[in-house]
Amino acid sequence: MATYCRLYGNVYSVGTMRVLASLYEHDVEFEFVQIDPDDEHYRTQISVALDPFGEASVFQDGEMTLFESRAIMRCLSHAYAKQGQEQVYEVPKMQGIATSWIDVEDHHFDPPAAKLIAELVEKPRKGLPADQEVVSVAVAELAAVLDVYEARLTESKLLGGDKFTAADLTHLPNLHYLMALPVCKTLFESRPHVYAWSNAILSRLAWKKVVEMQKPLLKSESGTGKARNGLDGTLITEDSGKSAGLTVDPIEAPTTPLTSTDKLYQLVAKNEKWPRIKADSIEDEAWNLLHESIVYYWNPVGTIAAND
Incomplete structure (x- = not known):
């Protein structure tokens, strides 16, 4: 297989995360193109063109195109069996x-x-x-x-x-x-x-590298380009990409106001606290679980905490 690969997907998608983990385990150099699941036009343009089922994860290595994350994972484990972490048995x-x-x-x-x-x-x-x-x-x-x-x-x-x-x-x-x-x-x-x-x-x-990739992908109030991954595994925003001489495709700034969830993501990213609300309903407890989950994903050691 070629040493230069590209993965289309979303870093919050279970399937994409599975493929990313496999790529990192095998020390494979790759480019990552983040697909916004809420951007139907872009998702359709890229994903469906490569995957007839329109799934989030599509892997390219030269002329070969694969979809379905477990199939990609199996392929990588054999193709790069002697590179990085060996994941197959000879017996x-x-x-x-x-x-x-x-x-x-x-x-x-x-x-x-x-x-x-x-x-x-x-x-x-x-x-x-x-x-x-x-x-x-x-x-x-x-x-x-x-x-x-x-x-x-x-x-x-x-x-x-x-x-x-x-x-x-x-x-x-x-x-x-x-x-x-x-x-x-x-x-x-x-x-x-x-x-x-x-x-x-x-x-x-x-796996820690996969989790780290999620952190820069917050929605900003002004809008940015879609993040793309460099060969060293570092996510690149539109601004930092330009300064580094890399190409990052622009997308339009959001035209709808930020939701409470958007604001929560931004607060957590800034290490700011969000008050835990009294769970009088399923909706309230779901909100608390969301906050706790986001805190765990981006800061598993627990240095960010909700107010009791």
């Missing part, structure tokens, strides 16, 4: 075990995780209330899955065996969001092997 039996856990994540772990993230992260971001019935069912489903994981992780430190593989990596984006939600974090804490495994893989340097 077929061991590779078969690792591969089976990639499928387990896709078919069993991801469905309840996606429901919880949609209800407790995405809906509050849009000012919508969470459906508590959906949350309750998803929590029960996730708990049952984690019981299986707990049993597996009593046999080996990692899902695919004794070394970090794509079977572990593929879980990182969902773990990142779930561990920021109190109702979900307790599920992990009550299963010691799952909790130890989660903390171990979330602390990997490659």
Whole structure:
């Protein structure tokens, strides 16, 4: 494969985060083009032109174009097996075990995780209330899955065996969001092997680089160009890109007023506090969870805190 690659996606998207983690684990040089999911024209122009299903993550390496984040991750783990972190086994039996856990994540772990993230992260971001019935069912489903994981992780430190593989990596984006939600974090804490495994893989340097990429992507009141990633993994804004002699495609400044959620993102980015409100309703608690989640994503060591 070529040494120069490009990834189109959104750094808050689970799929894009999965591919970014894989690229960083394998020390692959790449350009990242941030797609604004709210900019339908741009998303359609770029994403659908490359991916017939219009998904957020599209990977290019020379003339090859891939979509579907797990397919991209699998490709990278084999194409760059001897570069950076080796994530495949030469022994077929061991590779078969690792591969089976990639499928387990896709078919069993991801469905309840996606429901919880949609209800407790995405809906509050849009000012919508969470459906508590959906949350309750998803929590029960996730708990049952984690019981299986707990049993597996009593046999080996990692899902695919004794070394970090794509079977572990593929879980990182969902773990990142779930561990920021109190109702979900307790599920992990009550299963010691799952909790130890989660903390171990979330602390990997490659994953920390992915989380760092999210920080500069705040909506500004004046509007900026879309962020693009340099080959060293540093996100570039329109202004800094121009000063560095790099091309960053401009987008129009927003014409709608900032929402409360936009303002919250800006406050957190400036290390300013936002008061936790009294949770008299589902909507209020969803707002509190959103704030706590944003604080965790951008500052996992906890130096930013909501007012009690």
